Amino acid sequence: MIYFVTGGAGFIGSNFLKTFVPRHSEHTFVNVDCLTYSANLMNLEDIQDCDNYRFEGVDITDYEALEGLFQKYSPDVIVHFAAESHVDRSIVSPRRFIETNIIGTFNLLELARHYWKDDYQNKLFHHVSTDEVYGSLGKEGYFEETTPYDPSSPYSSSKASSDHLVRAYGRTYGLQFTLTNCSNNYGPYQFPEKLIPLMIRNILSGKPLPVYGKGENVRDWLYVVDHCEAIWTVMEKGERGESYNIGGNNERTNMEVINALCHIVSEITGKEVEDYLGLIKFVEDRPGHDLRYAINASKMRNELGWEPKETFESGMRKTVKWYVDNQEWVESVCSGEYQKWIEKNYKNRER
Ligand code: NAD
Numbered sequence: 342m343i344y345f346v347t348g349g350a351g352f353i354g355s356n357f358l359k360t361f362v363p364r365h366s367e368h369t370f371v372n373v374d375c376l377t378y379s380a381n382l383m384n385l386e387d388i389q390d391c392d393n394y395r396f397e398g399v400d401i402t403d404y405e406a407l408e409g410l411f412q413k414y415s416p417d418v419i420v421h422f423a424a425e426s427h428v429d430r431s432i433v434s435p436r437r438f439i440e441t442n443i444i445g446t447f448n449l450l451e452l453a454r455h456y457w458k459d460d461y462q463n464k465l466f467h468h469v470s471t472d473e474v475y476g477s478l479g480k481e482g483y484f485e486e487t488t489p490y491d492p493s494s495p496y497s498s499s500k501a502s503s504d505h506l507v508r509a510y511g512r513t514y515g516l517q518f519t520l521t522n523c524s525n526n527y528g529p530y531q532f533p534e535k536l537i538p539l540m541i542r543n544i545l546s547g548k549p550l551p552v553y554g555k556g557e558n559v560r561d562w563l564y565v566v567d568h569c570e571a572i573w574t575v576m577e578k579g580e581r582g583e584s585y586n587i588g589g590n591n592e593r594t595n596m597e598v599i600n601a602l603c604h605i606v607s608e609i610t611g612k613e614v615e616d617y618l619g620l621i622k623f624v625e626d627r628p629g630h631d632l633r634y635a636i637n638a639s640k641m642r643n644e645l646g647w648e649p650k651e652t653f654e655s656g657m658r659k660t661v662k663w664y665v666d667n668q669e670w671v672e673s674v675c676s677g678e679y680q681k682w683i684e685k686n687y688k689n690r691e692r
């Protein structure tokens with residue numbers, strides 16, 4: 342089968358391709374990615390010469406270019422990761438989020454409708470989405486698959502819109518789809534604007550650790566490869582037309598995460614943990630900052646038999662070690678456009 346993997350050069354997409362391209366030589370994987378600032382083809386060096394891997398530098402907002410790829414490859418499965426994914430950027434400049442996350446998804450759905458309509462039963466559209474579509478929890482409770490959508494940021498509302506479009510194409514046209522809403526991922530190749538890689542980078546270079554508000558916000562952390570395995574499980578065994586919540590059952594406040602990172606780095610470098618903890622700096626809160634995310638993943642567990650393999654401790658240790666060992670990667674992805682964006686948008690926040 343031919344798999345279109347959109348956004349395959351980003352954080353989760355590249356972990357997905359590195360896991361499944363070698364494991365499934367019977368399938369061909371076409372990575373469709375226009376290589377925005379958060380992408381890096383270097384992530385995929387070890388699979389780039391595999392016979393069952395192709396790269397196509399196409400922007401999903403460009404309908405004609407995407408149609409060319411449909412004609413060239415006749416995909417059987419679309420695994421749709423491509424998105425603008427960073428909440429802070431969506432607050433500063435939302436337009437690209439609307440274009441990529443909504444129009445880009447719409448383009449893929451339209452092409453699936455035109456090219457798959459006589460054979461929907463043998464095709465699959467898998468949409469990779471986020472738990473942020475549900476909005477914020479208070480101190481109690483969990484996101485269920487039935488929780489009403491209530492997104493807070495331009496990012497999460499663009500993802501909510503794309504989820505609705507996917508379901509509408511299922512109901513209206515009979516498109517066979519599966520959809521996953523996952524909690525916060527961490528692991529290798531995550532662009533250092535997100536909490537965990539940003540903190541590791543700043544700890545290692547002695548820069549301030551910017552904590553939004555009081556650091557009391559809670560996220561449910563999941564190791565990225567566990568997320569990729571969950572997506573594969575859903576595509577293989579999930580019921581068509583269904584959504585699945587994916588989470589790590591690892592709720593931590595941001596302060597707990599930063600504390601853990603300081604301790605792990607200190608164990609690795611042998612330096613005093615107090616020196617790292619002293620870098621913590623409370624900064625202005627994110628507007629519309631969701632207080633707490635927590636996932637009830639019992640549908641994944643009970644119906645599909647999926648369980649995360651990494652604990653928070655084992656996953657964090659692996660991740661910190663990866664960033665310590667790959668500081669060249671970190672500095673290369675942080676040069677250029679990213680630095681310009683940081684200077685323009687965060688100049689008063691001492692990041
Ligand atoms: P990322 O920002 O690291 O990667 C996004 C990828 O999409 C990049 O390779 C980028 O070049 C590509 N892309 C962006 N716009 C494109 C366009 N117009 N055309 C083609 N390619 C384009 O993001 P990520 O963290 O890997 O997230 C991947 C997906 O998973 C997103 O849909 C995101 O909403 C979802 N998700 C992420 C998390 C998380 O914690 N990171 C959790 C749940 C769901």
Ligand code: DAU
Binds near residue numbers: 526
């Ligand atoms: O829940 C899934 C979502 O998780 C994904 O859909 C998004 O693509 C992904 O970016 C992530 O969103 P968050 O906003 O939760 O992640 P981020 O790493 O930006 O922030 C995590 C928490 O840390 C959040 O409460 C804000 C806080 N934070 C973040 C940064 C970058 C800080 O306190 N300081 C920071 O510098």
